[in-house]
Amino acid sequence: MGKKIKVFAPATVANVACGYDVLGFAIDSPGDEVVVELKDEPGVEIVAITGDGGKLPTDTTSNTAGVAMQQLIKKTDYEGGAKVWLHKKMPLGSGLGSSAASSAAGAFAMNQLLDKPFTSAELVPFAMEGERLACGAAHADNVAPALMGGFVLIRSYAPLDIVPIDTPESLYCTVIHPQIEVATKDARQILKKDIPLTDAVTQWGNVAGLIAGLYRKDYGLISRSLQDVVIEPVRSLLIPSFGEIKAASLKAGALGCGISGSGPSIFSLCQHQEVALEIAHIQAKIFADMGVTSETYTSAINQNGPIVMK
Amino acid sequence: MGKKIKVFAPATVANVACGYDVLGFAIDSPGDEVVVELKDEPGVEIVAITGDGGKLPTDTTSNTAGVAMQQLIKKTDYEGGAKVWLHKKMPLGSGLGSSAASSAAGAFAMNQLLDKPFTSAELVPFAMEGERLACGAAHADNVAPALMGGFVLIRSYAPLDIVPIDTPESLYCTVIHPQIEVATKDARQILKKDIPLTDAVTQWGNVAGLIAGLYRKDYGLISRSLQDVVIEPVRSLLIPSFGEIKAASLKAGALGCGISGSGPSIFSLCQHQEVALEIAHIQAKIFADMGVTSETYTSAINQNGPIVMK
Numbered sequence: 001m002g003k004k005i006k007v008f009a010p011a012t013v014a015n016v017a018c019g020y021d022v023l024g025f026a027i028d029s030p031g032d033e034v035v036v037e038l039k040d041e042p043g044v045e046i047v048a049i050t051g052d053g054g055k056l057p058t059d060t061t062s063n064t065a066g067v068a069m070q071q072l073i074k075k076t077d078y079e080g081g082a083k084v085w086l087h088k089k090m091p092l093g094s095g096l097g098s099s100a101a102s103s104a105a106g107a108f109a110m111n112q113l114l115d116k117p118f119t120s121a122e123l124v125p126f127a128m129e130g131e132r133l134a135c136g137a138a139h140a141d142n143v144a145p146a147l148m149g150g151f152v153l154i155r156s157y158a159p160l161d162i163v164p165i166d167t168p169e170s171l172y173c174t175v176i177h178p179q180i181e182v183a184t185k186d187a188r189q190i191l192k193k194d195i196p197l198t199d200a201v202t203q204w205g206n207v208a209g210l211i212a213g214l215y216r217k218d219y220g221l222i223s224r225s226l227q228d229v230v231i232e233p234v235r236s237l238l239i240p241s242f243g244e245i246k247a248a249s250l251k252a253g254a255l256g257c258g259i260s261g262s263g264p265s266i267f268s269l270c271q272h273q274e275v276a277l278e279i280a281h282i283q284a285k286i287f288a289d290m291g292v293t294s295e296t297y298t299s300a301i302n303q304n305g306p307i308v309m310k
Numbered sequence: 311m312g313k314k315i316k317v318f319a320p321a322t323v324a325n326v327a328c329g330y331d332v333l334g335f336a337i338d339s340p341g342d343e344v345v346v347e348l349k350d351e352p353g354v355e356i357v358a359i360t361g362d363g364g365k366l367p368t369d370t371t372s373n374t375a376g377v378a379m380q381q382l383i384k385k386t387d388y389e390g391g392a393k394v395w396l397h398k399k400m401p402l403g404s405g406l407g408s409s410a411a412s413s414a415a416g417a418f419a420m421n422q423l424l425d426k427p428f429t430s431a432e433l434v435p436f437a438m439e440g441e442r443l444a445c446g447a448a449h450a451d452n453v454a455p456a457l458m459g460g461f462v463l464i465r466s467y468a469p470l471d472i473v474p475i476d477t478p479e480s481l482y483c484t485v486i487h488p489q490i491e492v493a494t495k496d497a498r499q500i501l502k503k504d505i506p507l508t509d510a511v512t513q514w515g516n517v518a519g520l521i522a523g524l525y526r527k528d529y530g531l532i533s534r535s536l537q538d539v540v541i542e543p544v545r546s547l548l549i550p551s552f553g554e555i556k557a558a559s560l561k562a563g564a565l566g567c568g569i570s571g572s573g574p575s576i577f578s579l580c581q582h583q584e585v586a587l588e589i590a591h592i593q594a595k596i597f598a599d600m601g602v603t604s605e606t607y608t609s610a611i612n613q614n615g616p617i618v619m620k
Binding site for chain 2: 018019020021022023153154155156161163165166191192193194195196197200201202203204205206207208209210211212215221224225230
């Protein structure tokens with residue numbers, strides 16, 4: 001038997017209302033687990049996938065974790081290969097960075113097994129290749145926080161410029177995943193190619209305010225900044241009762257509430273854990289009342305990124 | 311004789327490359343001076359204006375400082391009036407917040423004389439009314455830093471939400487004002503009403519990066535973030551040799567270089583005073599070589615806003 005490791009990588013909330021394509025953060029739960037074992041023969045072999053309902057490909061070149069690991073191996077002088085067991089512990093196509101969590105877990109596990117030739121930030125491009133496969137574009141707003149933890153800003157894609165953002169301690173997130181399907185590609189296509197300059201100004205005032213609020217630990221400023229006048233008005237049409245959920249969550253004390261990634265999951269940020277739990281309850285009831293099954297997750301902001309599991 | 315005070319208010323750089331309409335900072339020099347004296351009779355009387363080449367109106371309702379002072383008085387129970395002497399010590403229509411400096415100086419002086427009923431941030435709306443007169447719109451990205459000092463974010467205009475941003479100590483600014491005319495109204499009209507979403511994303515990545523860079527005191531990040539893909543490509547057409555000036559300044563070590571406000575002044579941010587001085591020299595030579603007279607100003611970021619002069 002070769003050297004073996006089990007890794008957990010967290011789910012992530014991308015976009016964060018005003019930070020479309022540039023901002024994301026990691027949450028403690030849910031997340032994916034991978035087991036990776038080194039083998040002498042070259043190549044990455046996906047041995048088994050659980051928790052995906054049979055939807056994910058085990059062919060390495062079509063699997064996000066496999067692609068991320070192969071990209072990493074290419075940049076080292078390691079001549080062997082790896083076997084992978086992938087345990088999906090979160091819903092697919094939920095807007096919670098499911099493919100990113102697998103990519104991050106794979107890249108992180110491989111890096112650990114090869115005695116850490118790369119930093120967390122250096123793993124991002126490998127995991128982005130997995131994202132390219134899943135979304136048709138190499139986005140980093142899920143993989144970067146999945147690998148680095150906390151809030152992460154992708155200032156630029158060309159060249160890639162990743163900035164970890166300080167996160168105040170008492171910030172909690174509730175995520176609700178209603179059992180409806182929204183494909184990332186559709187969610188992108190619904191967006192307009194041009195936006196009014198006045199809306200863009202509003203948005204960059206808010207994203208600047210959010211970053212300042214996080215550094216100043218100013219929850220009021222964070223709350224006022226968590227607004228999206230560009231993407232949410234369009235994408236929320238794909239999520240039944242989004243407006244009702246959002247209004248009820250803000251009324252119950254959420255700092256802000258928006259679409260997680262391209263949806264259909266909805267995130268809420270709160271200053272207190274009790275508020276986050278209460279909001280999960282309120283949101284689940286609204287979906288239940290309209291006959292939609294949902295899963296809720298409440299956790300602190302994940303500050304670690306992937307971890308090795310015992 | 312009534313109670314009398316002399317006040318200096320600083321020039322300001324609005325927009326700051328990636329922060330169109332939401333960001334500005336104050337510089338130590340140049341700036342405007344006002345002398346304000348209380349009088350028993352109601353009304354604000356502009357006694358004299360110097361340094362304006364006879365261009366500014368002394369009619370109170372048409373003068374930015376006068377308007378700001380009247381707006382302030384309206385919100386108090388003060389029943390008297392004030393006499394004003396305005397000394398313009400900076401070029402008009404330069405993109406350095408000339409009208410804002412006068413508005414800020416007037417509002418600040420009046421507030422001092424009435425024993426400070428308002429905080430600096432509370433003075434902003436009064437000074438904005440002066441800006442409405444000067445620009446046709448009540449912008450705050452010059453008056454807010456003129457009143458508060460440092461970098462200031464205008465997160466939102468409705469409601470007005472002003473956020474002071476921490477400024478690293480060793481940040482210097484060079485401003486060059488070429489003797490060419492660009493009216494703010496023209497500079498606004500040249501802009502497109504819609505912009506590509508991809509450009510907006512680039513811009514809000516940069517403004518988020520700039521705010522993070524200021525808080526992290528990360529000069530490399532500040533430098534990488536000082537880019538404007540939306541406004542500068544259009545407005546720079548109004549400033550001859552802008553591209554040459556910018557390229558030479560970056561080559562000489564500027565962190566970034568862009569249009570100050572709506573121009574024609576150009577600002578450069580630098581990490582060292584010697585670099586800022588060297589850049590002023592290089593820029594002035596480029597304009598001189600093309601037969602354009604210019605004034606240069608090099609200073610630290612102003613951290614105080616207006617001050618009472620002895």
